[in-house]
Every structure is written in C-alpha cells, then in structure tokens.
Amino acid sequence: GQSLEQPSEVTAVEGAIVQINCTYQTSGFYGLSWYQQHDGGAPTFLSYNALDGLEETGRFSSFLSRSDSYGYLLLQELQMKDSASYFCAVIGRAGSYQLTFGKGTKLSVIP
Amino acid sequence: EADIYQTPRYLVIGTGKKITLECSQTMGHDKMYWYQQDPGMELHLIHYSYGVNSTEKGDLSSESTVSRIRTEHFPLTLESARPSHTSQYLCASSEGHMPGYTFGSGTRLTVV
Numbered sequence: 001g002q003s004l005e006q007p008s009e010v011t012a013v014e015g016a017i018v019q020i021n022c023t024y025q026t027s028g029f030y031g032l033s034w035y036q037q038h039d040g041g042a043p044t045f046l047s048y049n050a051l052d053g054l055e056e057t058g059r060f061s062s063f064l065s066r067s068d069s070y071g072y073l074l075l076q077e078l079q080m081k082d083s084a085s086y087f088c089a090v091i092g093r094a095g096s097y098q099l100t101f102g103k104g105t106k107l108s109v110i111p
Numbered sequence: 112e113a114d115i116y117q118t119p120r121y122l123v124i125g126t127g128k129k130i131t132l133e134c135s136q137t138m139g140h141d142k143m144y145w146y147q148q149d150p151g152m153e154l155h156l157i158h159y160s161y162g163v164n165s166t167e168k169g170d171l172s173s174e175s176t177v178s179r180i181r182t183e184h185f186p187l188t189l190e191s192a193r194p195s196h197t198s199q200y201l202c203a204s205s206e207g208h209m210p211g212y213t214f215g216s217g218t219r220l221t222v223v
Contacts, residue, residue, distance in 0.1 A: 002170075033210055042201065043154070045211035087153065097142050097161070097205055098169065099212065101153040 002026045004102035006088055011108045012078055020073045020105045022088035030091040032064050032071045033099060038084045046073070046086075075107075083109045114138045117202050117215035124192055124222055132187045132218045134202035143185040144212065146201045147171060154201065160185060192222045 003025040012018040022032065031050040035043040047055055049064035049071060061074040075082055085106050089099040115136040124130055136143065141162050146154040146169075156169030160179040174196070175189050185204075189196055199219050203212040 031210055035212075042214040042216050043203075043212070044214070048210040050210075085151075089154075091210065097210075098144070098156055098159055099154075100156070100170070101146075103153045104151075106151075 002090060002092060002100040004088055004090060004100065006086075006102045006105045008103065009106045009108070011110060012075075014078055014080060014109055014111055016078050017074065017076050018078060018107065020075075020086050020088075020107070022071045022073075022102055024069050024071075024088070024090050024102075026069075026090050026092055026100070028093040029066065029069070030093050030096070032062075033089045033091070034060075034062055034073045035087045035089060035101075036084050037087065037104070043087065078109050080109050080111070083107060115202060115204055115213050115215040117200075117218050119218060120216060121219045122221070124220075126193055126222055128192050128222075130189050130192055130220075132189075132200055132202075132220070134185045134187070134215060135183050136185075136204045136213070136215075137183065138204060138206065138213065139182065140204035140206045140213070141182065142205045143179065144203045144205075145169075145175075145177060145185070145187050146203065147173070148199045148201055148217075150199075158187065192220075194222045196220060197222050 034046040037043040047062040064071040085104040145158040155171035157173040158177040202215040
C-alpha cells in the first residue's frame, strides 16, 4: 500500500521561510511531486523530484532523500498569496503515471 | 487560461438520477485522470486513461464509469447517484513522461 504523512497545518509570518515535510511508505517509489491548492481551486503542479537532492524553482524548492523516504517543500520570502494547501504525491513505479496524494498541509501566512 | 475544462462547475441532483461529468482538454495530452476530493482531504484516484479506448479503475472503489473515445474528452458517468457520491470531482491530464498534472477546476456534486 501507499502512505504519505505531512503536517496538517502550518502557520508562518509574511517574508519568512517555511518547510513542509513529507514522509512516505510505499510499495514502490519513482518520484515525489508537490501541488498547491487554494481554497475552492484546482491543484497546481509545483515541483518534482526523482533523484536525491534539491530542486529550485523561484521562491520554491523541493528536496528528496530516497534512503530516508523523505522530502520537503521549502517556501522562501512568504507572501500572503502563498496561503493554501500543499500536497505531496508519489509516483509508485516507472511507467505508472498515477499519483498517490498525502492529506495535505494547510499553510496560513500571517502579516 | 484553463486548458482543461470541467462542466458543470456545481451540480445538485436527486438520488437515483444518472449524471455525466464532462472533462475536456485542449493540450493533446495522452493521459487523463479522475480524482475525488472531499473538503480538506486528500485526492483519491478513481479512474485513469493512458490513451484512446484505454481506461482503468483507480485505487478508490467507485460506482462511476468512464470512457475515452477521443483524446481530448474523458467523461465520468454515475448511473444512479446517491448521497454518498457527494464530493468534488477533479479531472487532470498529463503528457508523455512529464510528471506534472494539469487539473481542471472541478465539479462540486451534491446528491440530495
């Protein structure tokens, strides 16, 4: 089976840095993705890691450690518009494009 | 600008009715998916398709059915709606070996 754990809620101050962790227990692993979803909106793709290390995309970075079954999303220079839910999602095997999602982390950015 | 379209955006129907949720994408993506999401919860895969005439059930048991007769179109049908089907249904697509999905805005279904 597949199991992903991430904190349910995180609060951070505007301009600060926040890290959202994701640990996974899956029967197979090919890659880890992150999605952002504003209330009432559609999820939008943020990043993808298939190999260990850090991927940077503007203010957002994502990290993966396959040996620790762990990844995180790092958001820098937080803005109010970053208030949203963030989901980690796993692709279980090569050739499969189905995502298994975590329960999501609701990020609240406060002034 | 949305490249994947879902209609209707909101739907309230009575128990026992047959409904079809529409999903169309203009990006030529070969892979399409249906996810179910309750408020504040994770997304669960209910159906997916890797191409025309290819459909598979996902991890979450669902009484719905899907079809993929054209690349751009992936409708989901509930033959007899029940209150337990009340949820948000999200359609998504992806291309080739690219890992990112593009999601539609979803259909919020309420069965009364």
